[in-house]
Amino acid sequence: MIPHQLQLKNFFSYREATLDFTGLHTACICGANGAGKSSLLEAIAWSIWGKSRAASEDDAIHIGEKEVRVDFTFQSQGQICRVIRSRRRGQSSSLEFQVETPTGFRSLTAKGLRATQQKLLDHLKLDYDTFINSAYLRQGRADEFMLRSPSERKQILADLLKLDLYDELSKKANSMANQTTGQEKLLLQNLETLKEQLQQESEIATELARTQTHLDELQQVQEGDRATLTQLQAQQNQRQGWQQQLDWYRQQGENRQRESQRQQQELTDARQRQQELSQLLEQETEIDCGYAQFQQLQGQEEVFSQKFNALQDARTHLEGVREQLTQQANDYQQQQQGTIAELEALDRQAGDLARILAQSAQVEAGLKELQTARDRLQTLDRLQAEVAPLMQRRLQLQGELDRATARLNARLEQIQAQQIALGNPDTQTAQLQSALAELGEQISELEKKQVHQQRVREKGLERRSFLDRLKAHQRDYEANIEEFDRKIKMLQVPDAQCPLCDRPLDEHHWDLVAQKHQEQHRDIMGQLWVVKEQLAVSELEIQVLRQEYGQLSHELAGYDALRERRGQLQAQLDASDRDRSTLEGLAAEQIEIERSLEVGDYAVEVRSELEELNRTVDRLDYDEKNHALARGAVDRLRWAQIKDAELRSAKTQQAKIDERRPELVAHSRYLEQQLDRLHAESELARQRADLERYIANLDYNLTEHSQVRGALREAQVWVRKAEELRGAKQESPRVQQRIGGLMESVQQYDRDAETARSQMAAMRTQLERTPDRIVDIQTLEGKIQQRRRELDGAIAEYGRLQQQQQQLETLQTEYEQRQRQLQAIRRQSRVYRELSQAFGKNGIQALTIENVLPELEGETNRILSRLSANQLHVRFVTQRASKGSKKKTKLIDTLDILIADARGTRPYETYSGGEAFRINFAIRLALAKLLAGRSGTALQLLIIDEGFGTQDDRGCERLVAAINAISSDFACILAVTHIPHLKEAFQARIEVQKMENGSQLHLSI
Template sequence: MIPIQLTLKNFFSYREASLDFRGLHTACICGANGAGKSSLLEAITWAIWGESRAATEDDVINAGALEVRVDFVFQYNQQTYRVIRTRQKGGSGSLEFQIETSNNNFRSLTEKGVRATQQLITGHLKLDYDTFINSAYLRQGRADEFMLRRPNERKQILADLLKLDQYEVLAEQAKDSSRQFKAKAEQLDLSLQSIQTQLQQKEAIALQQSEIETQLQQLQQVQEIDRQQLQQLQSLQHQRQTWQQQLTWQRQQYQNLTQDCDRLQQDIATNQRQQQQLESLIAQESQITTGYTEYLNLQATEEALAGKFQAYQDAQQQKQQLQQQLTEKINEINLQIRQKQAKLEALSQQEAEIQETLNKSAEITTALEQLQRSRTRLAQLDKLQLNVSPLLQRRANLQTEINRAQARLTAKLEEINSSVSQLYNQSVRQPQLQSRVVQVDTQIEQLEKKRVYQQRVQEKGQERRNLQERLQENQHTYERQIAELTQKLEMLKTPDASCPLCDRSLDEHHWNHVVEKTQTQQQEAQQQYWVIREQLAECERQREELRQEYRQLSQELAVYESLREQRGELAAQLQASSEVQVRLQQITVEKELLERSLTIGNYAVDLQDELQELDEYLQELQYDEKTHALARGEAERWRWAEIKQAQLKDAVRRQGLLDAQKPELLGKIASLETALIELQTNSELAQKLADVQQGIAELNYERSHHNIILASLRQAQSWQFRYQELNQAKQQYPEVGDRITLLNQSLQERLTNQQGINHQIEAMVNQLAEMADPTGEIRSLEQQIQQRRQQLDSYIANLGRLQHQKSQIETLQTQYELQQEQLQEFKRQFRIYDELSKAFGKNGIQALMIENVLPQLEAETNNILSRLSGNQLHVQFVTQKAGKSTRSRSAKASVKNAKLIDTLDILIADASGTRPYETYSGGEAFRINFAIRLALARMLAQRSGTALQLLIVDEGFGTQDQEGCDRLIAAINAIASDFACILTVTHMPQFKEAFQTRIEVRKTNNGSQLSLLT
């Protein structure tokens, strides 16, 4: 991957920036710390893979911005690609992937969705993010990550870089498969033992089946005789029940007619009473007509009085409105008069207050002279304070900084005390953590065995379910067959029945043959039906047992995932606790130093010396803040004289204004009183009010007379209702007479029908008395048939169970042979997967691959290191070393008994000899780190199937002296031909001057800015 163009918008510290890589081969990205050098490189990884050092996705967006965009153009395998990645703050993002066409335009390769497009980019580059940052990108602070780990951890890091974890996955899958096949073999062995025990019961089942068939045939013959006798008695009972139903119906008809007669008699009496009431009302016709006429006269009089009442109400309302308007105008003038009088009284009061102020003029003059003397003294002290105030401010600042230094040391001491307590508690917990890890591992191993057994239970339950479905289909088939045979037998029972199959007439011999054959088929189908029912019951019982067992296993396995998470947490805690003791010793030394500094006051020494000098100089100036405060208070105490002087001048001015306002107010009050008298006597409102009062007198309306007429009208209103009832009575009287006649006719008809039904009831009762009741005999026969049916069902069920057992034994024989073959296959599969789990494990293919890679890595590292060190350093990787041997009688036996331990030690050979890498520091350690890191980068790029065309080195030269920097620059120049582009990042001036091409990064108020210097 060769970079061509990078465009940033709101990425980390950049607002708007663009960098053209064309023509750059070896360049240095330089600038102050925090200017945004690493962010420029992070933009490349974020654009291609969406990965960066940011904790959350929104952290890559510049502060104050709402979206981020990175546009990166690069070349790979002679093709030019373009990646555009954007993101909205708090929202989603987008990803565009394009390829350059022949006409210098870009064609989109973007898939549907960001994830699919990301997979397409990774597939084109044949390089993922982890491989890139471990090969082409030597990130800041991670160049020596591989070297700083312990020897026994370096192998694991190398395995992670080589992505050998996929073999761990394969090893774990192989272990799971081997455990499953082992468990299946064990379960199958137990099943074969159970089947062999069941096969031994075959002869006993055949003998028991023969005895049950004989007993069943005898019971069926007796049952058939009782069933024929029951049918005859049921026919006789059916005829008797028919007569009883007819008798019940006739009695019901008789009762209905009786109820109709009673209802008609009640209706006749009701209509007769209504006819008498109508006759009485018609007899009062003259009295009702007179009362109704009087009601109409009163109604006309009331309407006339209502018109006068409305006019009276309108006149009264107009009178009230005029009176209200006149009262408002009078009140308005009275208000104005009161306001003017109040102003006149206020002027008199102000005049008295002004005179009192004028009487104090001599006292105010004396106070002003005293105020002037106090202010002169205060000015002298203020001048002295101007010289002293900066010194006092500096003294306060010094004291504050000294207190802060003491507070920082105290806070750091408290933090160290807390860390000491916490680290001590962690060191105490280490044995408990080890014990807990062993306990959790044991629990997880037991649960894994139960998971395998649960899977076998589930498979067996599925087999039982399939068998149950087949049995249910057979059951439905036999049910249909039994129903068809029963229908045939019913058809044959009818007189002159024909053959159910060919529809020809049957003589007695053929009829008996057909019936006997059909009954035999029915019995056989019934026997098979009961066998299937027994099999279904047994199958359901087995499924229920399997379900209960599966539920119990699920409950026990509910804690499996939580235990695995707990095991990971405990392992991490155990690993962290091994470093606690070293950290505890370091913190204890630091704590003792802090306590000694706080006790003797050995902190902020320069500040304490300066504070002492300031105190001595302030004593020489003899400035007293208390005296200054007393002078300020004295001047403030006499300041009232200035206020009183201003009040005295204002009093003289106000006295002149008062003398001019009094005559004007008196004239306005006299004018308002004259206007009030004119409004009450000769105004237009007063004249309108007099006219309205005269009109009310001319109406001559009396409310009491109107109320008397209304009371009389309400009393006479009842004649209106009586008059209406009279008219209705004249209409209803002929209708009621006709209705009484019709009701009498209906009553006579129902009495005649009632007599006829009574004669029929007596005849039916006599017939039923002559017929015998077979109910008791039928009940006895039904009980006998039911008891015998239960015996038959029991025999059929036993027979079905035995037949099922017999057929099951035959099936078990076949199953036994098949399971024998499966057992051998499971054992073979177990051996295969057991070997595969060992081959894929750490001591198999993984160890072999690491052993094959290390010589290549060692050779490449020494090639690069020779350029960096002037052939003074040489690297050797050691993968195994001798452990502690058991005690032996001789040195030869001790070497023989020594156990080899897997490790990855790095030995460095120099002019003084060979020693471990951990003994090196500073510039030599970094040169070794750089050589190994660059060798790893080349090896990882080759394994990923891509060429390492880009190399990025981020801040890796701070530990180098001048000679080391020169050699490092020479090494980079020496390997420059191996790369299309090399970018180095540094803030060291002597290092960046060694490069002809520099990319300067500086931070401004508008974000980080770029400039290319060649």
């Protein structure tokens, strides 16, 4: 990447600034502290990668401004590229990527910020991390690599080389190996279970044969019992038939007896009824006299009722006649009033019609104009009838086209919503990978502590065993001391004998024996004190080891939780990878939809038909506005038609009025005459007089009528008795006949009952001769039922054993399959274990670092020789001997940096600031070239934003000389400093000054 031009707007301390890099090879960016030197370089990184030292992108916007914009033009891969990144405060950023062509810059901007960023990175082949660790030596990070421990240096180098991918692969391989190990254990358990089940095959076969034999025996016995049961059931059925006949005869006898008793009761009731009828017939004369009196009173009451009804009818008729007279008089009066009102209305209407008839000339002119407008409207209506279907179809087609567009826009919004919902999987993946790496380190540390805890435990067990041996020695020594004390006490007795030979001791031998025992006693006491001291030390060591073991147990308490958390993060990382694939698919679909919306290549048939319809409509030249104006003209002139109708109507009404007026005058006179004749000579007047005379001539007495009604009610009882008498005369012969029939029926039922009793006696005799087999049948059925249950159990057992045999055959097949699966899983487990080791720290990663370090060391020394006039030399050491036992030397992995000068090899910390910076600068520059080469791009730009302040004049000259010496390796080198006299060492200078309106740039060559 070779810079050409940089334009800034509201970026950090800059408001408006432009820097042209044309002709710049080695340049110095100088200015006071805080002037904005580093911000100028941060702008390059922000324009390409969208990252800077600011905590958030809004912080990059100049204070008080709302928008930031950086326009950076550079050369990469032989092409001139242009990147424009902008952002409004509180909103998302926008990015535009262009490449130069003979006709100008051509945009490669994709749909969306992420897609454009990816296109830019694919073209550059350089990510942000590699850039800040290679081409951009940022301020304050020169000694970052040297001040770390050897293991941290190795980790930093692994991170720069992006070897963490192998860590992930190692963890995945280890996880897969653990999974296969778990599957292997589960398969082994299943195989053991299957093997135990298959061992039951011989027992099942023996049990199956025994069950078959027992089943055959039961079936033979069951068949014999069933034959016996059939014979007994036949005998019992015959006896039950006779018993049923006996029951039937008994029931018939009882029925005949009950029927005879019922007939006798009916005979008694009939005789009682005959007696009642005879008593009623004896009262026939009395009943006839009472009934005659009732008929006489009934005739009188009918006469009075007729007179009352006639009186009521006459009065009602009279009221009706009077109402009719009143109604007719009212009708005549209303008609008279209506006629007068109508005459008045005719007079008013005649005046109105005269005013309408005066407008006839104006109406004729309006009618002519209306006819002309209607002819024009008919022409336009015919044209509209032809255009309307076309317009309707055009609306339908436009609707279909709009719906197709809406569907694409809706799908586009759905894709954008899904993209927002999925977020940035790259950021999430980086966070998850970082979290996984951190968890891996924590778990690795805890696993080391587990190993250490096991060693502490083993050491504790060893100390405990040694303590037990010391206690045993202590008991032995104490027993020996007690034995010596006993022997010494024996020697102190007068005339004591030798404890060994039991011979008397003289004074000399007594002294020798006593001295010997005392020396042995002292020796044992000394050994006992040594043992007690060792006991105290061992107990103290055990206590220390116990405390250390407890502390390690407390530290390891979260080990399982960390492993579980690592599994969860791994699952989230896999989900993030799936989200990334989904986002790529959505981005491709989004690009296609946006292209279709922009080009308009969707709904092709609809668009074609719509264009043809538009041409047809244009050819017909129909204007809705003219049509509306024509309709308006017709509506506006329609008053003439209305007025013409009013004129014709007025003429007709005028004729009717002239004809109607004489009729109304004559009718009014007629109504007056009819009203006078109604009250004097009409038929209703004559009917009213006749009815009044008829009512006066009726001879009706209400009191007499009431007395007759009371006597009639009292004589009503003879009517009922007369009816009973007529019924008795008719019923008496029937009752007499019924009595004779009942007497014959009773005799017949008595004979039938006697016959039934004789048949019952014969059936009882037959039943006594045939024994009852019900108990034998029940006993035999119980045996058969019990044996049936035994047979069912035997059959079920036989089926169960057969099923077990079939299951064993299936289990045998499954056993063989599980064995094959076990072999395959074991092979997978070995492969994953080997892959885990290969991808681990001591595998490919160590090999990669081993291969890279010679190249890094050679490049570092080549640069360092220029910076130090061949006075300094660096060597990278990856292994060294451990500080353990001298008998057995062990090599451990490290990344030590040995620095040598004319006085020999000495630590990095002993070098001065200037020398340390030259060492740091050489290593960083070598790392930069190494990383650029590994990223697949040439390192053409070098930015140095640090370090000159630690150099003396001679060191600065050497540093500038070194930069000039390596300048041929780079297309552009930018060095940042605030030292005034150092800027004179560079041919080109970019001076930065902090002004009131923001930082300003001045280029001098």
